[in-house]
Every structure is written in structure tokens, then in C-alpha cells.
Amino acid sequence: MFASLSSNTATTDTPNSQSSLTEWLDYMQQIHVSAIDMGLSRVLPVAEYLGVVQSAKDDAYVFTVAGTNGKGSTTAVISAMCQAAGYKTALYQSPHLSCFNERVRINGDMVSDETLIAAFSKVEDARLQCELTLSFFEMTTLAALLIFAEADCDVWVLEVGLGGRLDVVNIIDPDMAVITNIGIDHVDWLGDNVEAIGAEKAGILRDGITLIYGDTEMPNSVQQLIKTHHATCYQVGQNFSYHIEDTQIWQYSNAAVTLQLPRPALSLINTANALSAVLASPLNVDISAIENALQTVKLAGRFDARELADRHWLFDVAHNEQGVNFLLAQLVPLWQQHISSQPDNQPNKKTGTIKMLFSMLGDKDIEMVVQSLSDPQLPISNWFIAEIDHPRAATIEQLQNALSAHVDPAHIQVFSDLQQATHTVIDNSQPQDLIVVCGSFHTIGEALSTLEAH
Template sequence: MSDSSLSTSNTPTEQSSLTEWLDYMQQIHVSAIDMGLSRVLPVAEALGVVQSAKDDAYVFTVAGTNGKGSTTAVIAQMCQAAGYKIALYQSPHLSIFNERVRINGEMVSDETLIDAFSKVEDARLQCALTLSFFEMTTLAALLIFAEADCDVWVLEVGLGGRLDVVNIIDPDMAVITNIAIDHVDWLGDNVEDIGREKAGILRDGITLVYGATAMPASVQQAIDTHQATCYQAGQDFDYREVDPDVWQYSNAAVTMQLPRPALSLTNTANALSAVLASPLNIDKKAIEQALQTVKLAGRFDCRETHNRHWLFDVAHNEQGVEFLLAQLLPLWQQHLAKKNSSEQVTSKSASIKMLFSMLGDKDVNKVVQRLTEAGLPISDWFIAEIDYPRAASTEQLQSILASYVDSAQIHEFKRLSEATDAIINDSQAQDLIVVCGSFHTIGEALAALADDDLS
């Protein structure tokens, strides 16, 4: 702990901007990721957020390797449609920080965030502790939810589960979407270690929705230790696609035909299972309304802009890419069929163009391997380095891609904004542009497109 981290001389004030507060909080701790609850708990208790959640709200906590954002979005939308006041916490954000903290679907204001940051900073200094950026901002979100007196809190775990700051709040309902190899430096390099960390969100006697058919022994051990009730995908609930607009969900108690949402059916089924297993009063009408309106930027996010067809997806590991490909292959066929009917376009004249970048501590090789071996007509790859400390370099991306595709298909740029402009200029209206690899890739591409709209 450095003296400067506990100094008040450089602390922003309530008159400071949100950007000034965010910059400050990124500088006051020795590392960006510092897992453990020993530092954050005294500050949380000083703020009263732990007791507030325990006394006043029903809490869903969602952990897992992939699909947390979609799952939390669906849970929140269903509860809101049923008339509850909903607090939703997600991370990271794509465009602006406020995306992380929502009440009834609306991002909270800069002023609300700044007020909470100021209170968290005061409590931190009183406790003479340093906190990471994620710890500070998560505490602020929890404080906002407590002060807003929300009925339901839907909380997305940032990293792992057991030692993540979100885990200071005892959940009433736990969801683990799936478990795969990711964040090996912090969670371990095998599914048993990772499963043990994610199952750390369990509490005695609560319900767990486990959203995958394969369960590590470490998760089952945690279920047994806590005497938790578990509903597992493929055993206790399942779903099937009926047609492009309808899907069917079933568990031991109900079978429902429902409108197809814009998000993954796997994550939607997990979310619905959690909602149905809760004591909340949420009827089929509210569920249907939620499924017709729920959306989440960057999750199989189809858009048309700049006279181009775009698909944005934050897939950044092997499992995430498998998820993307399972939906992308049918989408490509639908895209061709739609274009054929109106423009006489064939698969020979339309192609997929990839706008791609990743973080350097991810398994870039595995992701590229799966994308290149999936049988998709990817004609070109546009790559650039993300503006982020852990970004993979353009040279690293190029070297890996060159092992799988012809070098003539790889187009390198210094900035992602330049790659975004280039892919527009080098594509046709009938092509599909896929943007993937990281939350940061999606965020920078969307910012570049927004800037182009303003210019």
C-alpha cells in the first residue's frame, strides 16, 4: 500500500467529471485485478450495502465462463416485465461506463455514479485500505442499488466467483452458465479448479441453476457441501427450436411455447429456469413480453449501418466462438436467402469479412483455429491492436492468422478505427461483416462507426 493511495490531495470531488473519477480509480491500487475479499468487506460494511441486500432485495448472482451478460439481461427483463424494480449490474461495458449500472433497464446518470464514487472513496479512506478499480466501481453500483431500494438485484460476477467482489452479497439464487478454460492466471488451467472458484457463489440451502450438461466434480462437491438444490440443463430443464420465431422450454412442471428472443436460447433457458425456480411472481405474459424486448449490445448483435450488414459478438475464447458459430452458420444461410430474393446474390458474390482483435492473454490461436476451420466463406481479415494494455499486438495477430489463411487475406492497421473504415470501403452491400474477439474490439468498432455517423 503506497502513501499516495490513501492521500486525499488528488481525490476528485463531486464537481469532478465521471471521466476524472474513473481515471483516478484506475490509479489508486497496485494492480487492475486483485482477487480476494479481505480489503473490500470492511468498506462494504461501512457503506451498509451487504445488510441492505440481505434485508430488502431478492438477489440473483450469475457466474460462468460465457453467457453471463445475456443471462443477467434476460433475468432482469423478465422480472421488470412482472412489475419489480430491478437493479442490474454487468461488466465490462462496450461504449460508456454507465452501461454497467442499470435500474429498470435505464443506465444511471453520471451524477448518480459520481455521488456513489465519492461515498465509496470516503469509506475506503476511513478504513485505510486500497481497492482496485473493479472493487471501487462494484461497491458504488451496490450502493446505488441499495439507495434506490430495488426489489430484485441481478448481479454478474466479474471474474471467477469465490473471490470476486460481487460475492460479498449473499445470493438467493445462483446461476453458473458454464465452465471452460479462461483466465488461467487467476482461476487455474483446468475445469475442476475453475469450477471450484465459480461454485464459490453458493450459500447453504440456496438453489443453483447449472446451465451446461457436463458438471465438474468440484461443482457437485460444492452443491453437496451447501446442501443446495440444483437444476441442471439437459437433466432438469431443456429447450428446442420450433421454427425461426418460436422455441419450446420445458422442465418437470411446465412446457411453454415462447417467442424467440434476440439472444442465445441456451442463456435464455438458463435465465428462465432461474426465474421459475425463484419465489417471485412472474407469469407467462411477463416472460413473453420480456423475450420480445430483451437485447444486449455485442451479443450476436445484428445491425445495418453504413449500408452494410454487421454482426457484433464479444466471443473471446474457444467456447464463446463455438457458441457464435452455432448461430452464425444459420444466419449466413438466411442472409444469402434474403439477398437472393431481392438482389440476385449468390454465395459466390457475397462473403464474410472479419474485423478481429483480441487480448494477448487469451488463447488467440484456438479462437483463430475454430473461426478458420468452421467452413465459413471468410474472404478477408481486418486486424489492428486494441487500445488496451493487455491487447495482442498486430504482429501477434498476423503471425497466428498466417498459419491458417493466405497472407493476402490479412489486412493490418495501426488502429481499430482505421480497420473499421477500411472494411466498409473494401466490402459490398451483400457481404456480412463479423466483428469479434473481445469486448474492447466491439466497443472500439462501435465508437468508430458512431464517429463516422457524426462526421
């Protein structure tokens, strides 16, 4: 049964076309009973009323990307390659770091507040006509799809928000599916084992589709769904591979081609998955477009090194086992390079330390992340922790309990919010130190907002 409008709508004034983007976002966070509400039964009638499903089917080539980690990097690379080849390319990602508009891009540019507000208004009208309530993610995703349809984009690159089978992105039939990897995450919604999670993520498959699978291990549930849908699967390590040539070049190979390519600023496994998807598609993307894309593509918050406030910073959204392991694999050599690059005439050469600005959501395995980050090869001198401004934020008590088993309490500083923690880590660090910010998209977003104001 559809949820009735009267039983789930909060008593709040509906914004209009003159309202601000913030007012619309606040409104959409209040009108449904839960922030996460898996399923397509409510969202499909609204999508059909808006015509976005048919528009994608008739007018665009659609890449849909699911997976536990690496979705953002993979979608960014696919989008960059298609755009470089001359296609009008739509990119939908979530969540954002600093600005909601980051989620909805056309040809690399964030859409305007005005464009979003117009789309939100149309989605709200359609929702009311269908007498349904929608969650914040459902409302905003429908708005993004409507914007892409109205802009008549050639290519849609869609990142799944949670899982796959029941995620609102899955109302659009993909032409090409990508599953980056499958790990344990979001257990409350997807299950606590890779077989159950794999079945959810492989729910993006359609009959006869091509799937790029970016991990060497594949759950039986995914294998079975590939057979059920008579899908063609290209898997890393079996159908394509990659390796590093040097600091500037990497090599990609499949049965048809071997390419020497410039190294991007993003993960090579995610880049290889993205390239495999583009090469397996019927799109005309030549080598020059691929090279141009790899030289320019970036993604905030994914092993994102910056110089800010006279300090060295590294931002990474790692919040689960796979994400942290990937972070460590790159962070250890980066740190070694960092300390070896200190000038010889600097008195405190190689005495820098790592300062960890850290917070997570409460439904994540915080202790596992902390244990992994407590790597003896990384001299983390201090942890700066605070609660994220989010309904699902881990409490200070949760963070301290997770840290207590692996970190000397004398090295932990507690703050009321991320803004205060960010200012303090600047004041308590030196130019030769490295400040690592990780644990959640929200941790990075709040730290970056503070630094921008700083």
C-alpha cells in the same frame, strides 16, 4: 493483512463532486497497484462501512450469475422478466462496450453520470476511512451496489466479473445462484482445468441455496460444493430442457410446467437458464411477464446483427472456445440465409463474402479462436486486425503469429488502431458482404464508437 493506503496509492489528485465521470474513471484506474486483484479482504470493510451488504440481505432478492460464457445474456433475461413482472430491478454487468453507464441499470435504464459520480465519491470516502486501496473493478462494483441500495430496488441481478469465490460481487449473499457453464478461460487467475475453475465459480454458493446449472457436464468440484452447502441444483438436461419449435417459437419444460414461448434475440440456453432461475425463485412472475420480456430483451455485442453505414454487421464478444463455438453455430446458418436473401435481379447475387474485423486481449488463446473461425463453411475473404486500446491488448505480432498458421498473409490487413481498421473495412466491402466484429468486448466497443462517429 490489509494493503496500506500509503504503499499503493498513486500520486494523483482526488476528484470531487464537480469532476466529470471520465475524471473519476481515470482516477480509479490509477489508485491501485494492479487492475485485477482477487480477494475480498480489502473490499469487505469498505462494503460494510457503506452498508451495502446488509441492505442487500434485508431488502432485496439477489440473483448472482457466474460462468465462463453467457453471463451477460442470462442476467439480461432475468432482469427483463423481473422488471416486466413489476419489480424494481437492478442489473449489474461488466464490462461495457461503449459507455461505462451500461454496467449499472435500474429497470433497464442506465444510471446517470451524476448518480455514478455521487456513488464514487461515497466509496472513495469510505475507502479512505478504512485506509485501504481498491482496484478499479472493486471501486466501481461497490458504487453499483450502493446505488442499488439507495434506490431501494426489489431485485438485484449481479453478474460476476471474474471467477466467483474471490470476485467482489461475492460479498453479497445471493438468494439464487446461476452457473451458466465452465470452460477454460482466465487461467492466470482461475486455474488451467475445469475442476479448479469450477471450484472458483461455485464459490458463489451459500448454505441451502438453489443453483441453476446450465451445462450437461458438471465438474466434480462443483458437485462437491453443492453437497457441502446442501444446495438444491437444477441442471439443464436433467431437471429442465428446451428445444426449438420453429423460427418464432421455442419450448421450455421442467417437472412442473411446459411452456411455448416467443424466441428471444439471445441464446436459448442462456434464456432457459434465466427462466429456470426466475421460476425457481419465490418471485411472482407470470407467463405474460415472461412473454413480454422475451419479445423485448436485447444485449449489445451478443450475436448482435445491425445495419450500419450501408453495411451488414455482426458483433459478438466471442473470445474463448465455448464462445466461438456458439458464434459459429449461429453464424453459419445466418450466412446461408444472408446470401440466399439477395434479390434475384442483383448481378452479383450470392457473391458476398465475410470481412473479419478482429482483435483480442493478449492473455487469451488467440490461435484457437482463429483456427475455429477459419471454418470452411464461412468465406472469410479478408481479416482486418489492429491492437485494442487496452493495457492487456494483444500486440500486432501476437495477432499475426496466430493468424499465420491458418490464414493466407495476403488476406490480412494490419492497422494502427481499430478506428482506422473500421473505416477501411467499410471502404473495402460491398453491401452484400457481412462484416463480423469479434474477439473481445473492447474490439466491439471501439468499433461501435467509430461507427457512431461515422
